[in-house]
Amino acid sequence: MKNIAGLMKQASQMQAKMAEMQERLLEVEVEGSAGAGMVVVRLNGKGEMKGVRVDPKLADPAEMEMLQDLLMAAHADAKKKSEAKAAEEMQALTGGLQLPPGFKLPF
Secondary structure (H helix, E strand, C coil): CHHHHHHHHHHHHHHHHHHHHHHHHHHCEEEEEECCCCEEEEEECCCCEEEEEECHHHHCHHHHHHHHHHHHHHHHHHHHHHHHHHHHHHHHHHCCCCCCCCCCCCC
């Protein structure tokens, strides 16, 4: 029975640490850029978009397709950085324990 109580205590501590990590990820901001910095997208650590900056030179209606492509590329860049930061936080939380692919915390 002591093992179960210890396991429950560890699970509770892990849950508290997960909640802390999720709060920290909301405060983290990453930027992704495209077109040599002409388009910049800012995301928080959970991948939610917080802002977009577009060089005024791209406001030409004839260049709208390129602007749309650059926005997509900048978002993808920021999303990749956001996911890397979240993975880094998770590694710190789990003490380097590798979780199986597709295994997400919290459960």
